[in-house]
Amino acid sequence: MAKYDSTLDLCFAALGDPTRRMILQRLARGEATASELAEPHAMALPSFMEHLKKLEAAGLISSEKKGRTRVCELAPDAFTPAKNWLTEQSAIWDGRLDQFDDYVTNLTKERNK
Amino acid sequence: MAKYDSTLDLCFAALGDPTRRMILQRLARGEATASELAEPHAMALPSFMEHLKKLEAAGLISSEKKGRTRVCELAPDAFTPAKNWLTEQSAIWDGRLDQFDDYVTNLTKERNK
DNA sequence: ATTTTACTTAGGTATATGGCTAAGTATGAT
DNA sequence: ATCATACTTAGCCATATACCTAAGTAAAAT
Known part of the structure; x- marks a missing residue:
């Protein structure tokens, strides 16, 4: 594999693990320390910390x-690149490129206000 | 890792590879045969077919x-579970659960009409 | 009938991933 | 000053992943 994976590679790969998705679900509700996050997971701490590293490397x-x-927190717009990719492909498949364009337009407006 | 990964595990893991995302991008534009899909990828056919297998196992x-x-094609609603998960987490993080509820409501209406 | 095409199967390799234990280090509490 | 807490580093292991080649098989073309 490539030495330097793209953001989407790291992001989707990070999301592919249930432990890491649970961490993100927890962080969506607010920041937490490593051991607070680790507590529900039956896993040695060093193993758990690897998951945090991957989430951070992915920019999530x-x-x-x-x-x-x-102390960990969800990155602002953590899921935006992933959602954009998925939305774009869906839109192309639906033959409704316009829908994706609207989506991006709204997103941009939202960000600049 | 678990012997039987969940749909989201398989789905996100499948999306984490650039070769597989390229395949999906191609299929978003319409069905294609294995060798048509393989053509842009500098890779032995058996290696490439493994990617198709993973995409199919993930329901994509x-x-x-x-x-x-x-002949391969994008699965209907291929990206829906992944998009839903991402949208839900974003909504929780934004403290705007309502937004996600609206999203699901629209989705359901769309499907039933 | 023979050959070509389009996979498919079998089996091998190197690296990555997800887990572990043991032994640090640094900070807050006593 | 001592001790407990909260990581952190180092190193090991089993399995999974992403690739390969070589040798099938089955359908289409000649």
Whole structure:
């Protein structure tokens, strides 16, 4: 495989693991420390931390060391690239390119206001 | 890892490979045979066919043998589960559950008409 | 009938992934 | 100052992934 995977590669690959999706679901409800996030998962901490690393490498979360804890949160617009790709393909398949164009237009307006 | 991965696991994992995303992009424009799909990819055929298998296992495409060719097409609503998951998490993060509810309502209406 | 085409099967390799334990390090609490 | 907590680093292991070649098989073309 390529030495440097694209954002979409890392993003979708990160989403392909149930442990990591659970982490994201948890973070969608607000920030948390590594051990808070780890608690529901029957897994050694170092194994768990690898999942956080992959989520961060994929740009889905960010984390910051605070004292001896590491606080994680969902990255702003974490899912936008993935959603855009999916929406675009659906639109092409539906033969409704216009729908995707509208979607992007709204997105851009939203961002600039 | 689990012996039987969930649909979302298989789906997102399948999307995490650039070769497979290219296949989906091609199929969004219409059905094609295995060798037509393989043509742009510098890869031995058996290697390429493995990618088709994974896409099919993930429910993203379907294929049918026609004579000596295998014709592939995008599965209807291929991306819906993935998009729904992403949309739901975004909505929760935005604190706008209502938005996701509207989205699902529209989706359901669309499907039943 | 023979050959070509379009896969398909079988089996092999290198690297990546997802898990582990053991032994750090740094910070907050006592 | 000591101890407990919250990671972090290092190193190991089994399985999965993404590729390969070689040798089928079955349908279409000649």
